[in-house]
Amino acid sequence: MDLSQLPEAPAKPTGEDLRPLATGQAHIDIYTAFRLIDEGKARQAAHQHAVRAAQLQADGAPVTTVFKALACAEGAAPDDTRPWHAARVDAWAEEHGIRGWHRRAGLRGRPYIAADRLRLLAVDGDRGRYYTHHDRYAHCPPLSHWVIDRDTGRTVYRTFAGGIAQQWVTEHETPAV
Structure with missing residues (x-):
């Protein structure tokens, strides 16, 4: 699996992006603005982890190290881009026979990947x-x-x-x- 094919880096939301959302109700506007800013930061973090995974693969890093970077990308991604990252994690784990991980939800329902003790199925069984x-x-x-x-x-x-x-x-x- 080639990890070098990534979408464009996400753009950071600016005041111009948030201005059309103004409804005149300050509590709704500020909540929406902070939500969009947080989602933008999450998109950037997920993209950085995905880029790191591609660099690790290109450098010949162990498959479990690349898997951990992909797992971090999935954990950092907002809800709308998480399925794309999850598909990459699943494909990488299936291709290399990585076991010892599972998806969980944190205290606030935020999904993450628990990688307790990664093992390669072909080597460790x-x-x-x-x-x-x-x-x-x-x-x-x-x-x-x-x-x-x-x-x-x-x-x-x-x-x-x-x-x-x-x-x-x-x-x-x-x-x-």
Whole structure:
């Protein structure tokens, strides 16, 4: 996949861009102006991350480093350009067999990519896919040890002992002979 094909750099909104939006209601006008300025900054940040990803690819950087730059571009992009960046992230991850990441939403609903521990499917397989988590303040006290899947971010197994959770991880990450 060639990352060098980028759209033109986004233009920063100016006072001339915001003047036709004046409605005469100051609270609406200022809210709209700040929203457009914030979206413009987000477009520029996403474009800078995408340019960095293209430069990293051209310099021969590791595929996971390029993936992280693409993920940053998707996380910084405003809602209207995020699908374009998401398609590039998905295509890059699929082409190179990158696992260990998933999309999440932050506290305010802002989407981002959680890249817990990136691994290449061809090299690592499922080694490193799962990790154990101990929560002594769990909602279900007997099941205080969890196994979490890095690819989805979801809990896949719960048990009462850390050794059993680690055994589950070992069994599921060991390739079948």
